[in-house]
Amino acid sequence: MTEFIDQISQIATDPLSFFRFFGYSGLAMILFAETGLFGFFLPGDSLLITLGLISVNGEIDVHKMVPILTIATILGDHFSYYLGLKFSPWIYKNSEKLFINEEHLKKAVVFYEAHGGKTIMISKFVAFVRTFAPFVAGASGMKYFRFMIYDIIGAIVWVAGLIYLGHYIGKKFDFDIKEYFHYFVIFLGILIISPLLFKFFKKKS
Numbered sequence: 001m002t003e004f005i006d007q008i009s010q011i012a013t014d015p016l017s018f019f020r021f022f023g024y025s026g027l028a029m030i031l032f033a034e035t036g037l038f039g040f041f042l043p044g045d046s047l048l049i050t051l052g053l054i055s056v057n058g059e060i061d062v063h064k065m066v067p068i069l070t071i072a073t074i075l076g077d078h079f080s081y082y083l084g085l086k087f088s089p090w091i092y093k094n095s096e097k098l099f100i101n102e103e104h105l106k107k108a109v110v111f112y113e114a115h116g117g118k119t120i121m122i123s124k125f126v127a128f129v130r131t132f133a134p135f136v137a138g139a140s141g142m143k144y145f146r147f148m149i150y151d152i153i154g155a156i157v158w159v160a161g162l163i164y165l166g167h168y169i170g171k172k173f174d175f176d177i178k179e180y181f182h183y184f185v186i187f188l189g190i191l192i193i194s195p196l197l198f199k200f201f202k203k204k205s
Helices: 002-013 015-036 044-057 062-093 102-125 129-139 144-172 181-204
Strands: none
Touching: 015 044, 015 062, 015 129, 044 062, 044 144, 062 129, 062 144, 102 129, 102 144, 129 144
């Protein structure tokens, strides 16, 4: 038990241990969950920049990681788009059971109405909106080819841009990410359980 607690503690405080635990495939699943399972909020921006920062030591192949996470993001977006296209009436009706935050969904709808197809690209850099944008695009009947083009461009710019930005900062400055990493992990944990907490307190009120 002590060994298990020590392992969890190390993962929570050391970004390299975090990477070794999840690996490329685990990180790909995290990105897929954030973009494909609407309502599953994760700090994707922080994660990508952190991965770029810790890739400087050479243990992470940044040129391998970028395409893997880009593909995971695109697949997640396409899954969400398909759900919106085929099941949006049922999902809207059962949003409470699915722990979907209706306010965030409404924001995504407003964002989509304001920016149209460009929402798929722009929303990548807007927390919460990026989670719902592909679903809203599918529910709105956006043409698939148009969605695909915007989505691929947005995913490449978001994933590659933030990872390489982190990599550049890590090379340019002596930045000890380990000193701040536990804050990221705590924030990650809070965001993962936030839909459940929201549901719980909503019932109590």
